[in-house]
Amino acid sequence: MSKDVWTIVSIVIVAALSALSVAAISWGIDNHEIGFGFWIGSLLTMGIMSYLYADNPFYKFTEHLFVGVSASYWIATYYWTQIDTNLLGRLFPEKTSFLGMTIDFSRHGHEQNLWYLIPLVLGLFMLARLIPSIGWISRWSLSFVVGLYAGLRSYGYLQSNVMQQAKETFRPIIIPGDFWAGFNHLVLVVGVVSALLYFFFSKEHKGMFGTISRVGIFFLMVSFGAAFGFAVMGRISLLIGRFDFLIRASTAENGYPSIVVTVLMVAILSILAMKNKGKGEDEDELFEP
Amino acid sequence: MANDKSFLERLGDLDRRWVFIIIGLSVFIPLLVPLGLEVVTTPTTVDVFNAIDSLPAGTRVLISFEYGPSTQPEVEPMGVALLHHLFRKDCRVIATALWPDGQFMSARLFELFEAEYDLEWGVDYVNLGFRPGAEAVIKGIAKEFRANYRTDLRGNLVEDLPIMDGIYKVADVDFIFTLSAGYPGTVEWILYAADPYNIPMSSGVTAIQVNEVIPYVDAGQCYGILAGMSGAAEYETLVKKGDATKFMDAQSIAHFLIVLFIILGNISYIVGRRRQRSA
Structure with a gap:
């Protein structure tokens, strides 16, 4: 099947799943009881993991579903927590009528604050990007956001990162009775100074200066190594x-969802791989071109 | 030619899918058949435990939930152990979130604890939910808590909640704990709340964030750190409650194999380079 066919199939599956979910809720069916969540979870988990073998329709379907669901989830969350609560709740705190419609945001308990008209206008300016001829207006909103966050961050960084961190770098390197604590502090001082000198580019890295900056590279390498190690640990944790989840979803009471999904997916991918074999196409992709 | 290559060189050409399968099995098998490897606590975890353990009953702790489903396996076990520790000590918990998903993560956790500790909403704990704006929210509650959080997640007015009595700005809480998986998270809470207002703070973070946060721990700006799943498991051994410990066998074996692959990959590369030079 071509990519277009897979796209249509994906849309149909998403529509069917959505309809089924809505129907299940309206019929008062408890998802936990029928294990519906385990089936969906197993399908999506294995769909994403199947990419490790090759790009394939299951992966594409899951990826597109994820992007779509994420976008709608963020829009809904931001509307209800920000626009509804913080903006409209402050502009219309009392029950009122507007163009024949009843507007009631009194549930948020705010007092009226007309300063919030400014973020409303700036927000509308952002939407001007949708009309190319007046898209430039959105730059005003962007400038506000950039200016606000630049100011906020520079203040925080100056106090906590520059001042506090620099202060903590100056530590005693000779501590009576605790040689190793002093040694640790010495390593800290050498590391900070040599790594900072490595990023000093106004002087050629030669002689004593070059030697110190090379020591700085070693400290940076250790830091990168630690970062890589932690990244691996994080990724393995997510795999675990x-x-x-798949183990918990493999119980008989739910109908062995993870096992059934895995077996079916492996079988279908095997058939696709066999069909692709010998065609001389990219073996990392199981679509027909 | 490929046939001239030695075994070690051919190892470097191994199809990456074999590596995936081996790593997958190294994680999957210990989950089915646990080995019970020992979990050794690190000083940064002990610091977190001591900081929480020293809180008197009735202390109001603000926990900010900055993680979502994608990082749940790493961060949630920390949250479980932490809440056991806090509720056992009869502390009060005020939950916030700078991530949209955070409010669902916290709601899910409180559901688990409500019955076990006979908790009352608004008295023993409250979930204030998510507010967008990252550090701007922290700056906002630093000045005026109730202007940013007028209602809780259930729609109750914050001023009507006993747990919020006397809390008008973030400096009025006794302790901050962040469960963080990225931006905004621990760093922002240190920069805009803990540091400027001298509020004691501690944190549990994803492993990938540790390098970013550890300088603040070392400088005393944050009391200890729970570093990824291993941090959660260590904390569990101290609190004697939680599930992350059972995952550490898989974690340890997978790490061992990855180190082995790195060593073999390097050997294969060096052997290949030497052969090419001598040819």
């Missing part, structure tokens, strides 16, 4: 989380 997914495997733990």
Whole structure:
């Protein structure tokens, strides 16, 4: 099947799942009881993991579903927590009528604050990007956001990162009775100074200066190594989380969802891989061109 | 030619899917058959435990939930152990979130604890939910808590909640704990709340964030740190409650294999380079 066909199939599956979910809620069916969540979770987990073998329709379907659901989820969350609560709740705190419609945001308990008309206008300016001829107006809103966050961050960084961190770098390197604590402080001082000198580019890295900056590189390498190690640990933790879910979703009471999904997916991918074999196409992609 | 290559060189050409399968099995099998490897606590975890353990009953702790489903396996076990520790000590918990998903993560956790500790909403704990704006929210509650959080997640007015009595700005809470998976998260709470207002703070973060946060811990700006799933498991051994410890066998074996692959990959590369030079 071509990509277009897979796209249509994906849309149909998403529509069917959505309809089924809505129907299940309206019929008062408890998802936990029928294990519906385990089936969906298993399908999506294995769909994403199937990419490790090759790009394939299951992965594409899951990826597109994720993007779509995320976008709608963020829009809904931001509307209800920000626009409804913080903006409209402050502009219309009393029950009122506007163009024949009843507007009631009194549930948020705010007092009226007309300063919030400014963010409303700036927000509308952002939407001007949708009309190319007046798209430039959105730059005013962007400038406000950039200016606000630049100011906020520079203040915080100056106090906590520059002042506090620099202060903590000056530590005693000779501590009576605790040689290793002093040694640790010495390593800290050498590391900070040599790594900072490595990023000093107004002088050629030669002689004593070059030697110190090379020491700085070693400290940076250790830092990168630690970062890589922690990144690996984080990714393995997420894999453990997914495997733990699949194990919990493999029980008989739910109809062995993770096992059934895995077997079916492996079988379908095997057929696709066999069909692709010998065609000389990219073996990392199981679509027909 | 490929056939001239030694075994070690051919190892470097191994199809990456074999590596995926081996890593997958190294994680999957220990989950089915736990080995019970020992979990050793690190000083940064002990610092977190001591900081929480020293809080008197009735202390109001603000916990900010900055993680979502994608990082739940790493961060949630910390939250579980932390809440056990806090509720056992009869502390009060005020939950906030700078991530949209955070409010659902916290709601899910409180559901688990409500019955076990006979908790009352608004008295023993409250979930204030999510507010967008990242550090701007922290700056906002630093000045005026109730202007940013007028109602809680259930729509109750904050001023009607006993747990919020006397809390008008963030400096009025006794302790801050962040469960963080990125931006905004621990760093922002240190920069805009803990540091400027001298509020004691501690944190549990994803492993990938540790390098970013550890300088603040070292400088005393944050009391200890729970570093990823291993941090959660260590904290659990101190609190004696939680589930992350059972995952550490898989974590340890997978790490061992990854180190092995890195060593073999490097050997294969060096052997190949030497052969090319001598040819």
